Amino acid sequence: MAVFYQLYQNKRTGSTTKDKWYARAKVIGTKDLRDIAEIIQRNASVKRSDVMAVLTELPEVMGDMLLAGYRVKLNGFGAFKIGIRTRPANTMKEFTVDANIAGSRIVFQPETERQGSNGPRVRTLATKVEYQSVEKLNKKKE
Numbered sequence: 659m660a661v662f663y664q665l666y667q668n669k670r671t672g673s674t675t676k677d678k679w680y681a682r683a684k685v686i687g688t689k690d691l692r693d694i695a696e697i698i699q700r701n702a703s704v705k706r707s708d709v710m711a712v713l714t715e716l717p718e719v720m721g722d723m724l725l726a727g728y729r730v731k732l733n734g735f736g737a738f739k740i741g742i743r744t745r746p747a748n749t750m751k752e753f754t755v756d757a758n759i760a761g762s763r764i765v766f767q768p769e770t771e772r773q774g775s776n777g778p779r780v781r782t783l784a785t786k787v788e789y790q791s792v793e794k795l796n797k798k799k800e
Contacts, residue, residue, distance in 0.1 A: 660790035662686055684792045724764070735783060736768040 663681040670676060695709040702709075723730045724740050731737040743760040747753035770779040 660788040661784075662790055662792040664792045681789075686792070731769075734769060736766055739765050739767070741765040 662684045664684040665679050666682055668675050668678050668680065691710060691713045692706075695706045695713060698704065698709045699706040720730050720738065724738060727740075729737050729739040740762050741764075742762050745758045745760055747758050768781045768783050771782050772779050
């Protein structure tokens with residue numbers, strides 16, 4: 659299995675890297691809760707309908723926890739929390755929610771583990787990533 663990439667050229671006027679080439683990750687499709695439930699059913703002794711029932715409740719429960727101010731950690735996967743975008747205020751007294759909070763977002767932090775006793779932290783979800791050009795994928799389909 660590989661992470662696919664497609665090359666693109668920087669065309670931004672005034673950029674110090676104008677006309678340089680970069681790779682951009684390219685998805686080849688979408689998998690949804692049904693697909694996940696089907697695979698879990700094959701790997702565990704649980705019916706797909708039971709898995710779907712649990713997975714369908716997950717976003718609602720996580721949403722409630724996030725709105726209550728918690729960071730939600732899914733072991734082996736990562737953690738979610740709410741982040742906010744703000745505009746500056748000149749003083750603490752001048753800061754108001756209406757004037758200075760511009761919005762919120764969900765922040766995902768992939769789970770990591772330390773390599774060795776003092777080694778770097780690496781993401782546990784996709785530790786051995788291989789890369790393949792999406793052009794090669796298209797040639798295989800022909």
